Each structure stands twice: as structure tokens, then as C-alpha cells.
Amino acid sequence: MIKDVPHRIPARLYTDPDVYADELTKIFYGKHWSYVGLEVEIPAPGDFKTTFIGERPVIVTRDQSGEVHVLENRCQHKGMRLLQAPFGNVGKGNRIVCAYHQWCYKLNGALVGVPYRNGVNGKGGYPPEFKLKEHNVGRLRVACYQGAVFASFAADIESIEEYLGPVVEPYIRRTFHGARLKLLGYTRQRIRGNWKLMQENLKDPYHPALLHAFFVTFGLWRPDQKSKMLTDAKGRHAVMISTRSTGGKNDEVTAGVTSFKEDLKLADPSIIDVAVEDWWGEPTVVMQTIFPSVIIQQQVNSLSTRQIIPLGPDCFDFVWTHFGFESDDEAMTQRRLRQANLFGPAGYVSLEDGEVIEFSQIAHRGYPQGEVLAELGGHDAEATDHMVTENMIRAMYGYYKDVMRS
């Protein structure tokens, strides 16, 4: 049980540059696992992907033996960013070579060569005490978990399974259940809001039926559905689990709710043509917030990871990676792609989340002395079997408070 969780959040936690600097150190660069991608993005030896953990550029590579490495994207000589392209392959030499002075690294970060080490014509060069092995690129801890890749700057971090914990882990294993993934593509947006607001958004089952007309009207998410709202023992991760209903009118849910559109009809309902998949079990929607950097989405047939890359207290990049499974037939791929119209920067539902986060940030900036309430469902952080709660937000700030005071 999580004790002493806050139910009011000071607005300056969203605006204060000192708080933000502390978050980078203690959260993103501390003892946490951050999501960096999917293994299917780097399928072949020599493949790489560049991304960020917090504000630090990192490289995800696959070496000749198939092992995945996550490296600081920073040459040890002049500190230059080593790789610029978002994706690529380093070529048959299997080396990462800095463009500036040709320092040469293996795919695991080991420095293997520097030009003119012994000088030219017997002049110059590095002194005899210069050791290549003392200048390897910084290498992060890596966890390849069922096709998802996480990394941490902390050498002494627990395993990813322990990090996720026994309550949350089974739901991640449900989505990443071992079937080979098929990459469908990316959307990216820069949202002018504090990164925690996006974590909160996906730990807030109160808003979807109120903000998102599309969800409540078509029964994809509403409080009269069977649901569970869980957190891990530390309160940092959460899972929102629910089973879709047929939508329509229910006075307790929809009366007075201006977003409910009884007369909203789709000219082409194929966008909500849902096909039940055998790995689902009972839930039709499972939204997982993995602290601090990712949301893993299953909303009916639409699957994505949503990576959070913070850029100061008032801005973050939000990177959506949509995927299916290699075993999908063409009809299932098309279904996932049609349902993707609900998500991302133009999504019928998700566009609204980005908008309200920006509206919040603008007001927090002007009223940093203000407080945000998280009192729905009481003051504790116990798991619930309903949506009318902000328990998961309280749980996250309970954990946050402990980390930030450490």
C-alpha cells in the first residue's frame, strides 16, 4: 500500500526550471528505466536508431552477434554527437566513426582507433599513457523486454521485471506477448506542456468520457464500463484496464455531458470496426504508463508506444510508434491503420489531449502559485474497480515526492 500520497499538486512543479533540472538528474538520469524503442526498429546487425533519454542524445545499436546496446550519442574527443540520422545502418565495417576527427568505436561503444595516434613523421600524436579503453563511449544498462528496449544511466538498477513490478508487468507482457512485431510507422508532435502532464493524462480515467466525445459516444471508454485502475507497489507506473460497451445513452454517464453526441453518426463506421484478438482476454483497452518515459497503448486494435522526451519545464516531444504483429493479415493491418485516425497529433481523441495539456501549461505559467486538485475518489492511492478516481495520479506524485526529496 502506498502511503502519504499528495492530493494537491503545486503548479510550480510544471513551470520551475530548478525543479525540472532536478527531475532530469533524479528521474531521467537516475535509477529508472527509460523506453528507447522497439527491437523491430533495428532488426539487422549494424542497424541503429538515435533518440533521447531526458535531454541526452543516445544511440540504440545492434551488433554482429545480435546484441542490443544503448550508448551515449557523444564522441569522447570533442563531445560531438556521433550519429545524426534518426535511423540507419553503420555499414559493413560495423563501426561508429565520428565525422569530426574519425574516432572509431565498436557498436558496443568501445573505442578501437584514433587517427595519428603515434603522430606523423615521428611528430605529435597521443602520449604513451593515452589508453583507448579509457575513452569508450558511455554505455547504458539495457533491458530488451519482449521486443521493447529500455535503458538506464544507473549501473545499479533493478531488473526491468522488478522495475515494472508484479501488478503492472503482466499487462505489458500481454501486449508484448512474444509475437514478432510489425512496425507501421511514426507520428511526432512537440507539445508545449510539462512532461508530467502527459503521464497524468494517461493516469486520469476521469477525462476520457468527458473530453473525448468520440470515446463516450461510441463506447470505447466510459465510466459505465467494467474497469480496473492499478498501480505498481511504488505508485510510479499504472494500468488502466477496461472493456468496451455499446456506447449510447446512459443518464448517469451522459446527462449534461456536452461532449456526448447522441446524434453523432459515422458515415463510414469502418474506423471502429473492431476485431477481437486472441491475446486480449477480457479487456479491450489497456493503457500503461511506465514512469517516466512511455505510454504503451492498446485501444481495441490500435497499438502504439508513446515516448516522452522532455525539453525544458514547458515542452516535450511526443513520439508515437504504431505497430502490429507479423502474423497480421492485410485486413488486420488496414484495421489498425484506420483506427490510428483516433490517435496521434491529428487523432480524433489524442489531438484533444495535446490541446488540453497546452491549455494547462499556459495557465500554470501565469499562476505558478496555484494548485492542481487530484481528489476524485478520495485521498488515497488504492487500486479501484471503477474509473471515477484520480488514484493513479496521487500514486505517481507519492513516488515523485520521495524521489525528488532523495
Place this chain on the structure above:
Amino acid sequence: MNTSASLARDFAWYARHIALGELYQSYAHCLDSGDLTAWPGFFTDDGIYRAQGRENYDRGLPLAAIACEGQGMLLDRVNVILNVMVYAPRYIQHVVAQPQVVSENGSELLARASFSVFHTLPHEPTALLSVGRYEDTLAVMADGTWKFKQRLAIYDTLLIPGSLVYPL
């Protein structure tokens, strides 16, 4: 004789050039006016529209930010934008280049044009929303006008500033 035949060909070419230019400007004005109800009418009954990031297009990844297949989905996109979604009000403004015909095949044309779209949000200076290019397949209608059988708006601005409310 030869001269008049070639004049007729030139005239037909210029007439089409002007008609396509008019079509591309009308499309842009429809979106920029904020009244999108005419937008589906730019497409054939089975018309396809996608706003897709260039990285996905180049790598053959099928995901698009907006994907409509046929009049029904085009109408739904308009209905959701005008009547359902919550977002800050904004102006958008397209700057669309003269389309270039890439190839033609009977009653169909492949054409492309680059676009820039600016947006202006409340209490904000105008900013760039998106740059990219259209890759279009146009079909000629019985009355001689052109409609989009497929319009791909392939955007270079992968990192969308905030939201993509209106189609590109």
C-alpha cells in the same frame, strides 16, 4: 495544318495547366476558410487522402497522421473537425505552388506541388505548421473537371507543432 494542330495542343496544355492551378488554389482556400464542408467534394467517390510524414513515406511505412478512404471517411473527418473535437481556434493559410504534371495516362494524371502551411493561434504570432509536397492522382470527370483520386500530403515537418487540426 500542322501549325493549327500544334496550336490546339498548346491551347489544351495551357487550359489544363490553368485548370489544375485553379483546382489546387480552390482546395487550399477551402481548408483555409475554415469551412471544410466542400473538402470531400475535391475527391472522387473512392478518393483517398493521407497526410503522411515523409519518413514513413520514404521507408514504405504505411502509417499516416490522417488517413481517409472514400467519401464516408472524408465526411467523417470534416464532421469531427467542425462539430466534435476540442481544440484552440486557429487560422491556417496554405501557400501552394503551381502543380507539375508528372505523367498522364488516359483520363488520369499524376501531379505534384509543394505546400507550406502557416498557423495562427490565439495570443500567438503566426508560425510555420508544415511544409511538404502533394503527390496526387487526378481523374477527369464527365464535365471535364478534375478530382483527386488520391492526394498524399507528404510533410517534411515530422515534428508537428502541437496538433494537426485541419488536413494539409
